[in-house]
Amino acid sequence: MTTLHTYLTQRAASTPHLEALVAADQRFTYMEFNNRVNQLAAYMLAAGVTKGDHIGILCKNNHPYPTILLAALKIGAVAIPLNWRLTAYEMQGIMKIAEPRMLFYDEEFADTLSLLRGIKFVPVSEGLVLSPEFDSIFSTYSTAEPASAPISDQDLAFILFTSGTTGIPKGCMIAHECYDLYMRQQQPHPRVEAGLRFLAVHPMFHMSSTSLIFFHILRGNTMVFLDDQSPAAILDMIAKEKIQTMFAFPSVYAHLWEEIRQEGRDVSSLLYVSAGGTKVPASLIRRYLKMGIPMGSGYGSTEAAFVSHWNPSMGIDTAESTGTLMPQVQVKIVDPQSGEELPAGEVGEIIVKSPYLFKGYLNNPEATAQTIRDGWIHMGDAGKLDENGLLYVSGRFKEMILFGGDNIYPAELEEVIHKIPGVLEVAVIGVPHEEMGEAPLACIIKHPTSRLTKEDILNECRERLAAYKIPDVMFVDHLPKNGVGKVLKAVLKEQLAGDKAPSAVKKLDVKLTSTP
Structure with missing residues (x-):
């Protein structure tokens, strides 16, 4: 095993003139990328950063991001990617836990940092233009490999904060060996070869994006950065840079597919795409496969890293x-109450043991002990293993709907509804029901040109679902999401509190369309 920053050193030595980074009109080879990382590492050392210090990164998708990330690792510091969607109050809470020595930030987030003190702040860019302070580093400091204390694969590489929807997110401590083990185990898709062009459009503070930086350096690929997730911007970049692969949330691909279908855009350069971060609808996978674009998916978490892949x-x-x-x-499906392991085909709580696990939550031993028990991470997800060892995830246990004595898992309903032409996104939540306790309600975003009605949705559900699973339906213009794009179902449920669907629809704090 090795430490992650050595990927870049080795890549720059073996393919120095291969294009590494593209952002707007700026392009850097692997030799130039490595030189810039070394210069930034020298700057950090000169500023007093030492092994083990925490380095915050509050930047959008642009070439400085991987440069800062690798520079921190090269001197044994711990990189902390930060969610740029947070408020100043939320950021203050995270910084009390993280205690960074230095924080690099895009100037549009200056207000987010307004409550913070005792940190060296380094402005990176305004829009796509580097700040004078950051830009001057690359004309001042040496490109030689930095001298630092010995770095072990057991040392921390990152602290990644979870996308919690209540309270202050927890900082997951990730060692070099976690990602290194995974990178060396993973086999790329057969259509993906070294030298391919990857579109880095998924927010860089997400676990998946962080790991993909190292995957593409290791494979010798070109990373093209884009901080605009609109379908038009993505498709323009795919055409301009001949993008061959990308990673994004399923919702991004759903909107992208509609744009391609409506506008007939050229995506012939795409060889393979990946989706994750939340449940990937099989119907979405099939839509892309019909276009000749295989879509991969997987399951994991910040704590457990990489669990399964499809x-x-x-x-x-x-x-x-x-x-x-x-x-x-290793995965077990257990009864959440007794902890007893369940047989194949039965739904229970997913627990995981592997060499890719995090080292615990920063300064939070109580939460660590609650999550890791006897070496197994308790995922909090409901799921099952089939007789062939394939893993099926039904959703969060806390999102399970108890309809009388029957369990309803929202993911099953969402899968059925997502298959209906014209549906872009769907979230199923449980709402109060006088007789049965809870009943399912489907909140649906449809394409602006779609003529879908509530009855269309219900007819499809009646054909595919048991009667007790048939949801009520409402159409919405958007769904509330957290910083990494996951639907905030708890927020929807809170907004419905004290009322019964469908009358509660009137009280939702989202823009609603009429339900024909």
Whole structure:
């Protein structure tokens, strides 16, 4: 095993003139990338940063991001990618836990940092233009490999804050070995070869994006950065830079697919795409496969990292699953009350043991002990393993709807509804019901040109779901989401509190369309 920053040193030595980073009109080879990382590392050392110090990164998708990340690791510091969607109050809470020595930030987030003190702040860019202070580093400091204290694969590389929806998110401590083990186990898709062009459009503070930086350096690929997730911007960049692969949330791909279908955009350069961060609808996978674009998916978390992966070679009839377990990963399905392991096919809580696990929550031993028990991470997700070892995830246990004595898992309903032409996004939540306790309600975003009605949705559900699972339906213009794009179902439920659907629809704090 090795430490993650050595990926870049080795890549720059083996393919120095291969294009590494592209952002707007700026392009850097791997030799230039490595030189800039070394210069920034020298700047950090000169500013007094030492091994183990925390380095915050509050920047959008642009070439400085991986430069800062790698520079921190090269001197043994711990990189802390920060969610730029947070408020000043939320950021203050995280900084009390993280205690960074230095924080790099895009100037549009200056107000977010207004409550913070005792940190060296380094402005990075305004829009796509580097700040004078940051830009001067690359004409001042040496490009030589930095001298630092010995760095072990057991040392921390990152602190990644969870996307919690209540309270202050927890800081997951990730060692070099976690990602290094994974990178060396992972086999790229057969259509993906070294030298391909990857679109880095997913927010860089997310675990998936952080790991993908190292995957693409290791493979010798070109990373093209884009901080605009609108379908038009993504499709323009795919055409301009001949993008061959990308990673994004399923909702991004849903909107992208509609844009392609409506406008007939050219995506012929795409060889393979990946989706994750939340449940990937099988219907979305099938839509892209019909266009000749295989879509892979997977399951994991910040704490457990990489648990399972799926790609079309496993058979499209298994697309509802999250695929096979990663090498060296063990999964059990247990009764959440008794802890007893359940047989194949039965739904219970997913628990995971693997070499990719985090080291615990920063300064929070109580939460660590609650999550890791006897070496197993308790995911808080409901799921099952089939007889072939494929993992199926039903959703969060706390999102399960108890309809009388029957359990309803929202993911099953969402999968059915997402298949309906014209549906872009759907979130199913439980709402109060006088007789049954809870009943399902489907909140749906449809394409602006769609003529879908409530009855259309219900007819499709009646054909595919048991009667007790049929949801009520409402159409919305958007769904509330957290900093990494996951739907905030708890927020929807809170907004419905004290009323019964469908009358509670009137009280939702979202823009609603009429329900024909």
